[in-house]
Amino acid sequence: MRIGIGYDIHQLKKGRPLKLGGVTLPFSLGLEGHSDADVLLHAITDAVLGAAALPDIGHYFPPSDPAIKGISSTTMLSRAVQEARKAGYDVGNVDSVVIAEAPKIAPYRERMRKNIARTLGVPVSSVQVKGKTNEGLDAVGKGHAIAAHAVVLLKQSDCEYRISKR
């Protein structure tokens, strides 16, 4: 088994949709970025890649690449899962924290868990998303940005395990 950690932060701006965990939340501001800027999916993507000791999200999706403009972060996470599978690992479980002064995460949590579980190919019971505020402190606390942390456990895939046991 292998563990990975991911962190990401994006600025909140007017005129952008707010996407978190593949869900569009009704909010006056959205996250700035080249892709759809889903900060939670980016943190999970980096945790998957990191657990397999693969390069980070910027290697597979460089911000300078015009082809990634507006790309769905679900596509980015799918790619990370594929790369981990190629390296011989399946996702075990994910835990994550979204740090946002607003909006509240709880009403959207179950939809986020379902989206993430579907993309990772795991049961919903293997995915958790928690919401926190920053108690009014720093840029996140002032409502200028949303940050996310994630940890992912990868398991050696069954077929790789059998080969290594021979």
Ligand SMILES: [Zn+2]
């Ligand atoms: Zn990001």
